Ligand SMILES: [Zn+2]
């Protein structure tokens with residue numbers, strides 16, 4: 635009986651020792667993790683809190699940030715699916731039909747500054763895909779600037795894409811103005827995107843518009859640092875000053891406070907002052 639107990643005690647002792655070894659290994663592994671954490675100097679910029687969390691996911695990985703979006707805006711538009719069939723003629727002369735839905739999307743609103751007749755083909759919810767942009771968590775200005783291209787050049791806080799002041803290859807934006815909705819956006823054939831001041835959430839103010847492909851943020855026409863229009867902007871309408879999202883000065887862009895065709899404000903014509911990544 636005594637021997638048996640002793641054996642049992644030995645087994646318990648051995649188990650306890652194994653457990654200690656396991657704890658030690660885990661501790662060492664955790665310590666290594668901790669070293670990795672310390673190497674990670676970047677912090678997620680407070681401005682990312684403004685991005686709609688239903689449409690946009692922001693991931694910090696070491697010194698880079700990945701912004702993923704489903705491309706949908708978080709606000710109303712006549713470009714959400716609706717019960718009206720509309721047709722549009724593309725530059726080749728083809729008639730493109732956007733079919734009527736059985737019911738209006740909850741975020742659908744009647745067109746005001748555009749008409750069904752002038753709207754571009756495709757509805758917001760026809761787009762079924764995603765966008766991803768990876769930039770430095772602490773972007774810096776490059777030694778030379780880079781022109782923007784066609785397609786997405788930034789991701790707005792709403793979730794939808796930011797485009798420049800061109801509608802297509804050799805198609806100036808003014809040729810497409812009639813199709814823009816109240817917040818200067820339209821579809822097709824690509825996903826819903828903004829070209830001009832995004833009145834759905836910013837009009838003549840200092841609100842955050844989105845992040846550009848070089849990792850710098852784009853703000854409304856006014857700057858938080860002075861409460862009015864900045865006067866020290868560079869060729870890309872950027873400057874270094876305080877914003878509402880940090881305690882130190884940093885480079886950022888503004889919507890240019892110069893009217894386009896006497897009534898609009900271009901979101902971002904470029905160039906990028908940082909190093910752009912592609913939005914895929
Ligand atoms: Zn466009």
Ligand SMILES: [Zn+2]
Nearest residue numbers: 857858864875
């Ligand atoms: Zn500013």
